[in-house]
Amino acid sequence: MPFTLATWNINSVRLRKDLVEKLLTEETPDVLCLQECKSPVDKIPLEGFQALGYNHIVARGQKGYNGVAILSKLPIEDVGDRDFAALGHARHVAARLENGVTVHNFYVPAGGDVPDRAVNLKFGQKLDYLSEMRDWFHGERPEKAVLVGDLNIAPREDDVWDHKKMLKVVSHTPVEVEALGATQDAGGWVDITRKDLPEGQLYSWWSYRAxxxxxxxxxxxxxxxxxxxxxxxxxxSSRILRAARGWEKPSDHAPVFATFDL
Incomplete structure (x- = not known):
């Protein structure tokens, strides 16, 4: 039976619970993975989500920062999390659907503003996080799995508005792109969005500063x-719901969708 999955950095699930409910009502994904929930798990506003049929949740949270959650209409089993780079952050959680598919939800560190680990601790943490993801996938070699989330890297030239101008901007520097590529290769992961939409500029984030x-x-x-x-x-059936970036008091990210016939 097919299921549709969406991933969305919501930038505070409590502040934007109405937007989550709007998405669940209008788009009805079977599974919604949220990042940057910025909430302890017991403070996530589940009542409205449950009223819409999303009765299953697997989440990891912390007050004011990070946080990942998987909301589902379908039964899911919590299959754990990993603290990559030993940051003590709620940045990963995994759940298994009844059809045996494991969904990994990630929020990779943004990496700060300066792409140099010698002067920017956050950039070093980002690279270390990706290295540990890579090593884990080398060892585990995942099967029947989907990985989603805000990976905080735009890997392709057409994943940014201006490749040359972005080469020294955190999220599109060569060292980050290489690190993400090594992580992807370690698990044999296929970029579903670009498999479906191989050509042209494609974005899921637009700065609040514009x-x-x-x-x-x-x-x-x-x-x-x-x-x-x-x-x-x-x-x-991959797509990015660009319109959500224009909703009232939006996240700076737009939801990304894909359907799997499994």
Missing amino acids: KDWDAADKGRRLDHVWATPDIANAGH
């Missing part, structure tokens, strides 16, 4: 949907 984000369109594709090779061919 006076008119839509007209300026200086975006980056930071949010991703990957799948292991054994199920990648089942993934289709």
